[in-house]
Amino acid sequence: MSSVSPATHAISINPGNGEQLAAYPYESAEALDAALSRAASGFASWKHLPLSQRVERLVVLAQVLRRQAEPMARMASQEMGKPIVQARGEIEKCAQLCEWYAEQGPAMLAAEPAPVPNGQARIEYRPLGPILAVMPWNFPYWQVLRGAVPTLLAGNTYVLKHAPNIMGCAYLLGNAMQEAGFPAGTFEVLNVTPEGVSQAIADPRIAAVTLTGSVRAGMAIGAQAGAALKKCVLELGGSDPFIVLDDADLDAAVQAAVIGRYQNTGQVCAAAKRLIVEQGVVEEFTRRFVEATRQLVIGDALHDDTYIGPMARFDLRDELDQQVQATLAEGATLLLGGSKAEGVGNFYQPTVLGDVTDQMTSFREELFGPVASIITARDAEHALALANDSEFGLTATLYSADVERAERLGAQLETGGVFINGYSASDPRVTFGGVKKSGFGRELSHFGVREFCNAQTVWLDRN
Structure with missing residues (x-):
């Protein structure tokens, strides 16, 4: 088993044989601050990029995922035990997700006319800022990208805090985003403790939070986001x-x-x-x-x-x-x-x-x-x-x-x-999310694009 402490390192263990694959030291407060600064700086430029150029990055990302499918699938199999055929299928599903949003997403972000007498009111979908995502291990790539792709398309930046037992998958995904040409600060990978997550939620540079995980984790993250007056989306357990x-x-x-x-x-x-x-x-x-x-x-x-x-x-x-x-x-x-x-x-x-x-x-x-x-x-x-x-x-x-x-x-x-x-x-193509203790908020479809947007009313010459 592990030779280092889980209090100081994110430890990757092969569940097939119990052997340690890697240990990644948790990042310092200074490193966290630098990552949030990059995400905020990245947002300042990414949100102004023409939508067509953000779409182009998704198309390229689909190509990169297919090129890197085998090493990414093997990493998932080794770090969390996913059968290799299912791991390959997960990555292909991610590539198809990118292509679907590249094709369908722009229409979801188009201004919507409002039924006012002078016909000069509309709803515009504006990005919020850097979004902190606390993600689980069971779908190391799909779970991240099904939220990240529409969030990035809308003009937000994405700060990923992945599960500590699959940091190898997290870094491979970060490399894929970089290879696909996403600018610095648009997709940040954090390796921090729960205390680091709390610091990020409270930080004014983080605009909103999304979590997929247990009910207990959802209660904790939801409470912290509420205390900071930040929107959160929670996708929790199910029976x-x-x-x-x-x-x-x-x-x-x-x-x-x-x-x-x-x-x-x-x-x-x-x-x-x-x-x-x-x-x-x-x-x-x-x-x-x-x-x-x-x-x-x-x-x-x-x-x-x-x-x-x-x-x-x-x-x-x-x-x-x-x-x-x-x-x-x-x-x-x-x-x-x-x-x-x-x-x-x-x-x-x-x-x-x-x-x-x-x-x-x-x-x-x-x-x-x-x-x-x-x-x-x-x-x-x-x-x-x-x-x-x-x-x-x-x-x-x-x-x-x-x-x-x-x-x-x-x-x-x-x-x-x-x-x-x-x-x-x-x-x-359809929305995903739950009610009761399965959480609130929605991912995928047009809901996933707009979930972290400011639905802004623009009304010209109201009088």
């Missing part, structure tokens, strides 16, 4: 329901549930964590789901055939196992897996828990790893009640042959996104 009604296509539902639960080794906020199945099909769905899960290949993240890699951090695997054991002690049935994998590495067996009720740990808490919980619903109305009985509200999935009925039911789900006959995903 997303995956509802299967009696009339669903079970083959399609099972396939989507397996992907929705186990992609990225189950370490996804918007994942199918609670499988809520109507009693008429729960036995058959469970049989097929367990069998499909049993076929998933667990192994070295750098092997192309691996679907389940090691979990990113050893402490999180221990926490997940405690949640599983607590759920079993509460009366759930172990259908598959249920323990840490033997041998070297931070592996957890793909796990399925049956007979889960709304009072059990795996129903009430978020399980961030390769564990699925199957809950039986008496009918569709009971399924909705179970789905909404959660402190989280990120996304929900509903499978039914009757799409019109599914839409009526979906309208009653208390989540930021509803996916009918398809597992949840983040996509630049």
Whole structure:
């Protein structure tokens, strides 16, 4: 394990074998001050750059990401255990994000006419300034760029504080931005302690804050941003329901549930964590789901055939196992897996828990790893009640042959996104974010471009 202190260094550890990859000393207060100065100076020029030139940088960034895809994917596999095929897919998704915003984004920033009698009022979207982004490890590139790309396009600058266990990925991303021609100060990578984050939030050069992370982190960052009177966007945890009604296509539902639960080794906020199945099909769905899960290949993240890699951090695997054991002690049935994998590495067996009720740990808490919980619903109305009985509200999935009925039911789900006959995903064409303890604010689509803009009214000759 590590030979340096996590109090003084961001430590990168390969979860596949427990070996230390690198240790990056946290930056001093002087280095933080210099980075914020560069971001502020960069904003002063970047915001005045013609929009067409900002678009050009996104087009080039897409090209750079594709050129650097293999080393960037390998770094993600080594630092947080992402299976290499999924890591490559994440980078390609980032490249497509850049191209989509390059094509669609300018229209989202165009002035909007307002319906006033003289026809001389409009809404202009002006950038706010340097945006501090505190990002997680589970999607080292996508999580950053899905916020950074529209934020930069709008004319803001972006200050990234990435998770300490994936600083290698953070620096590769910073290099890619530099290679793509983004000017100095437009994309800054910070390696600071939580105290450094607090200092940055309080600093007048930071205009707003965005965080993707845990509820606890969201409460802390939200409180600090509020104390500084700065806007913040919080994308927090989720315990997303995956509802299967009696009339669903079970083959399609099972396939989507397996992907929705186990992609990225189950370490996804918007994942199918609670499988809520109507009693008429729960036995058959469970049989097929367990069998499909049993076929998933667990192994070295750098092997192309691996679907389940090691979990990113050893402490999180221990926490997940405690949640599983607590759920079993509460009366759930172990259908598959249920323990840490033997041998070297931070592996957890793909796990399925049956007979889960709304009072059990795996129903009430978020399980961030390769564990699925199957809950039986008496009918569709009971399924909705179970789905909404959660402190989280990120996304929900509903499978039914009757799409019109599914839409009526979906309208009653208390989540930021509803996916009918398809597992949840983040996509630049649609907005992403949650309600309740899953956070507030939105990313992607036109919301992501305007989230950190001053919607400024311009009214000529009002009298």
